[in-house]
Amino acid sequence: DQQVKQNSPSLSVQEGRISILNCDYTNSMFDYFLWYKKYPAEGPTFLISISSIKDKNEDGRFTVFLNKSAKHLSLHIVPSQPGDSAVYFCAASELRYRHRFQGGSEKLVFGKGTKLTVNP
Amino acid sequence: NAGVTQTPKFRVLKTGQSMTLLCAQDMNHEYMYWYRQDPGMGLRLIHYSVGEGTTAKGEVPDGYNVSRLKKQNFLLGLESAAPSQTSVYFCASSYGGVNQETQYFGPGTRLLVL
Numbered sequence: 001d002q003q004v005k006q007n008s009p010s011l012s013v014q015e016g017r018i019s020i021l022n023c024d025y026t027n028s029m030f031d032y033f034l035w036y037k038k039y040p041a042e043g044p045t046f047l048i049s050i051s052s053i054k055d056k057n058e059d060g061r062f063t064v065f066l067n068k069s070a071k072h073l074s075l076h077i078v079p080s081q082p083g084d085s086a087v088y089f090c091a092a093s094e095l096r097y098r099h100r101f102q103g104g105s106e107k108l109v110f111g112k113g114t115k116l117t118v119n120p
Numbered sequence: 121n122a123g124v125t126q127t128p129k130f131r132v133l134k135t136g137q138s139m140t141l142l143c144a145q146d147m148n149h150e151y152m153y154w155y156r157q158d159p160g161m162g163l164r165l166i167h168y169s170v171g172e173g174t175t176a177k178g179e180v181p182d183g184y185n186v187s188r189l190k191k192q193n194f195l196l197g198l199e200s201a202a203p204s205q206t207s208v209y210f211c212a213s214s215y216g217g218v219n220q221e222t223q224y225f226g227p228g229t230r231l232l233v234l
Contacts, residue, residue, distance in 0.1 A: 009160075032221050043124070043210050043225030044163070089162065093221045107178070108223060112162035 003027045004092050006111035014119055019077040021114050023090030026071065030092040034108065035064060035075050038087045047088075048075070080118045087113045122146055124226035126211050132232045133201045141196040141229050143211030151216035152194035153178070153223060154186060156207040163210065169194055170216060201233045 005024045013019045023033075031052040036044035050057040050064045050073065057064050063076045077084055090111040127142040143152065153168040155178075165178030169188040183205060185197045194213075198205060208230050212223040 034222065036225075041228070043212075043227045046222050046224065049222060091163075107165060107168070108221065110163040112160060 001026075002111075003030075004090055004109050004111040006088075006090055006114050008114050009112070010115040010117070012117045012119060013080050015082055016079045019075075019080045019084065019116055019118065021075040021077075021088050021090075021116065023073045023075075023111055024071060025073075025092050027092070027094060027109075028071070029094045030109075032093045033064070033066060033073050034091045034093075035062075036089040036091060036110075037084075038089060038113070044089060077116075080116075082118050082120050085116055085118050087115045089113045124211055124213055124224055126209075126226040126229050128229060129227070130230045130232075132234065133198075134234050135202060137201050138197070138199050139201065139231075140198075141209055141211075141231075143194045143196070143213075143226060144192055145194075145211075145213040145224070146192065147213060147224065148191070149213035149215055149224075150191075151214045151223075152188065153212045153214075154184070154194065154196045155210045155212065156180065157210060157228075158207050166196065166209075201231075203233045205231065206233045207231060 003026050034049040035047040037047045038044040048059050048062045048064050050066050055066050066073045091108040124145045154166040155163040157163050164180050166184050167186040169175045172191040175186045187195045208228050210228050211226040214223045
C-alpha cells in the first residue's frame with residue numbers, strides 16, 4: 001500500500017512558466033515532508049522541505065505548499081528553467097520514529113517520482 | 121568534503137555470486153541508509169543504521185545484509201546474487217536529530233545480475 005503517491009509520472013512545461021508537481025499521502029502521522037531532485041546517473045539531491053506546523057515554505061524559485069486536511073503537498077517552480085528538467089521525488093517521515101529514536105526520524109517514505117521536462 | 125561516496129559505480133554479477141557495496145560519508149552523520157531504485161518503483165529502503173554498530177531492516181531487506189563497523193562506513197552485502205537484485209543502489213546519510221531528516225545521497229551503484 002503506497003503511503004506517498006505521485007500520480008503524475010511526467011509533466012512537460014514551457015520555459016518561464018510555472019511547474020506544479022503534486023504529492024498525496026495517506027498516513028496522517030507524517031509530519032515532515034521533503035522534495036528531492038534527481039538527474040540521470042546521479043543520486044537524488046535535497047531540494048526543499050516543510051514541517052507540518054507550516055503550510056508554505058519558499059526557497060528562491062521553489063515553493064512547497066502543504067494542505068494537511070487534504071493530505072496533499074505540491075512543489076511550485078517559478079519560473080521554470082530547462083535545467084530543472086529532472087525526476088522529482090516527494091518524501092515523508094513519521095512522528096513516531098522521531099520519538100522512538102530520541103530525536104530524528106530514520107525513515108523516509110518516497111513517492112515514485114514525477115519526471116519534469118522544461119522545454120526551451 | 122566529498123559528502124557521500126559509493127564504490128563501485130557499476131558491477132556485473134552472475135547469479136549466485138556475492139559482492140559488497142561500500143558507502144562512505146565524511147559529514148559525521150549518525151544515520152545511514154541503503155535504498156534501491158527500480159523503474160516505476162521510486163526509492164525503497166533496504167536497511168538502515170542509526171549509529172555505529174547498529175543496523176535495522178527496511179522495506180525490502182531480503183537477500184541483503186549490512187554492517188556498520190565504523191561511523192563513516194555502511195556496507196551492503198549480497199551473499200548470493202539473483203537477477204531480481206538488478207537495480208540501482210543508493211546510499212544516504214543524515215544527522216538524525218529532530219528536524220534533521222534531510223538525507224544526503226551518494227551517486228549510486230548500478231548492479232546487473234545475469
